[in-house]
Amino acid sequence: MSGCTAAERAVRLFVATYGRSPTHLVRSPGRVNLIGEHTDYNDGLCLPLALDRDLCVALRPSGPDTVAPGDDPHWGGRLHLVSEQDAAPAVVQLPPPGPDTPPSARASGWARYVEGVAVQLAAAGVDLTAWHGALTSDIPVGAGLSSSAALELAVVVAGLSLARTGQQGTTSPDAPSRMPLTVPPMDGSGLARVVDVVELARWGQRAENEWVGAATGLLDQLACAGGVAGHALRIDFRSLSVTPIPLPAGLAVVFLDTGTRRELVTSAYAQRRAECARASQALGVPSLRDVTALPSDAEHRLDEVALRRARYVLAENARVDAVVAALTGNDPETAGRLLVEGHRGLRDEFEVSGPELDAAVEVAIAAPGCYGARMTGGGFAGCAIALVDRTQVDVFGSTVRPAYTARTGRHAVLHICAASEGTSITTLDLPTS
Numbered sequence: 001m002s003g004c005t006a007a008e009r010a011v012r013l014f015v016a017t018y019g020r021s022p023t024h025l026v027r028s029p030g031r032v033n034l035i036g037e038h039t040d041y042n043d044g045l046c047l048p049l050a051l052d053r054d055l056c057v058a059l060r061p062s063g064p065d066t067v068a069p070g071d072d073p074h075w076g077g078r079l080h081l082v083s084e085q086d087a088a089p090a091v092v093q094l095p096p097p098g099p100d101t102p103p104s105a106r107a108s109g110w111a112r113y114v115e116g117v118a119v120q121l122a123a124a125g126v127d128l129t130a131w132h133g134a135l136t137s138d139i140p141v142g143a144g145l146s147s148s149a150a151l152e153l154a155v156v157v158a159g160l161s162l163a164r165t166g167q168q169g170t171t172s173p174d175a176p177s178r179m180p181l182t183v184p185p186m187d188g189s190g191l192a193r194v195v196d197v198v199e200l201a202r203w204g205q206r207a208e209n210e211w212v213g214a215a216t217g218l219l220d221q222l223a224c225a226g227g228v229a230g231h232a233l234r235i236d237f238r239s240l241s242v243t244p245i246p247l248p249a250g251l252a253v254v255f256l257d258t259g260t261r262r263e264l265v266t267s268a269y270a271q272r273r274a275e276c277a278r279a280s281q282a283l284g285v286p287s288l289r290d291v292t293a294l295p296s297d298a299e300h301r302l303d304e305v306a307l308r309r310a311r312y313v314l315a316e317n318a319r320v321d322a323v324v325a326a327l328t329g330n331d332p333e334t335a336g337r338l339l340v341e342g343h344r345g346l347r348d349e350f351e352v353s354g355p356e357l358d359a360a361v362e363v364a365i366a367a368p369g370c371y372g373a374r375m376t377g378g379g380f381a382g383c384a385i386a387l388v389d390r391t392q393v394d395v396f397g398s399t400v401r402p403a404y405t406a407r408t409g410r411h412a413v414l415h416i417c418a419a420s421e422g423t424s425i426t427t428l429d430l431p432t433s
């Protein structure tokens with residue numbers, strides 16, 4: 001099915017698996033982060049955009065009270081999700097397991113994300129309806145483009161939209177129901193609630209932190225949930241305000257997939273978090289956001305590693321607003337220079353880059369039309385991004401590909417990113433088969 005979009009493939013996979021048509025389609029994007037890396041768990045700033053690379057779920061409710069005549073009761077009473085990329089389906093019996101279920105009794109692999117979201121929603125009082133679905137994705141896994149956040153948010157939005165209630169969100173065939181969604185009351189008040197993107201994102205994050213066991217911040221889920229077409233999002237993780245920043249039309253954001261992969265769960269991510277916490281503790285502040293400059297005695301109060309981490313985080317927060325100002329003022333040279341500074345900080349002070357990421361950034365910076373480049377995401381492997389003059393993206397690409405291969409022996413995949421809308425659900429009006 002090459003050449004088909006993830007959405008088309010999801011519908012076909014659904015029909016091939018279940019022998020009838022899906023009723024809903026969820027689209028959930030990946031993300032790249034322009035600047036503001038490893039700042040989210042320090043209450044800092046970042047500037048991601050939702051990608052035009054989607055994860056899609058075609059689905060149909062199948063719970064006992066929504067089963068239509070002719071529905072196979074086999075699919076009732078659980079979430080059942082097949083994937084284009086994995087022979088084993090994700091199956092979650094409803095009600096889902098309790099939050100205290102030991103890790104050894106939880107689903108494994110990608111199914112754990114699905115189960116984790118169901119657990120979080122159910123624990124929050126959402127009366128989940130059973131559904132069966134088919135999942136496809138154009139977001140490479142483990143490439144630092146937030147494929148797992150896209151999956152979490154897809155299941156959050158499906159779960160809330162189809163939850164047993166009179167209020168079924170705002171789905172319609174021709175108007176994608178972006179947030180907010182109207183969801184059932186969870187506090188016994190009898191009042192339906194409107195869910196904003198922060199709340200949606202938090203459900204995904206809780207699934208990842210508490211069920212999957214990765215102590216990540218909120219960046220990925222919030223970028224995925226809150227994406228706005230043509231805009232990056234300035235996110236302040238202290239106030240949780242999300243401000244769309246228009247991207248200049250002449251500027252292309254290109255991601256360069258280095259072809260390297262690393263599992264965040266097993267990376268040094270948790271160690272970096274601990275080092276930042278150690279730095280803020282030594283500075284006597286709740287988080288590194290509470291300092292804009294290090295005190296003169298910082299070298300005595302902080303150990304050498306914590307000092308480097310803190311220096312990076314403080315400078316990175318400042319870079320976010322400097323990049324916002326540069327983009328708003330249509331000054332791509334300054335924005336590009338700040339990205340390069342950010343990469344050096346990640347490489348030398350925060351120490352989360354890797355040889356292939358450094359090579360990709362270096363060949364990108366040297367290529368025609370490039371204003372600047374940096375690694376994006378958690379680090380160690382995955383993708384870099386470059387800001388490129390839109391009129392020169394072709395020559396940029398034809399220079400970068402062979403140069404990267406000459407340096408690393410690997411093939412880089414390049415993609416011109418279009419900033420896209422966040423996770424949405426639409427109803428489908430397909431012939432019932």
Ligand code: GLA
Pocket residue numbers: 033036037038039040041216217218219220377378379
């Ligand atoms: C991963 C995490 C995010 C964020 C980034 C680094 O993507 O999931 O929460 O910390 O790394 O900016």
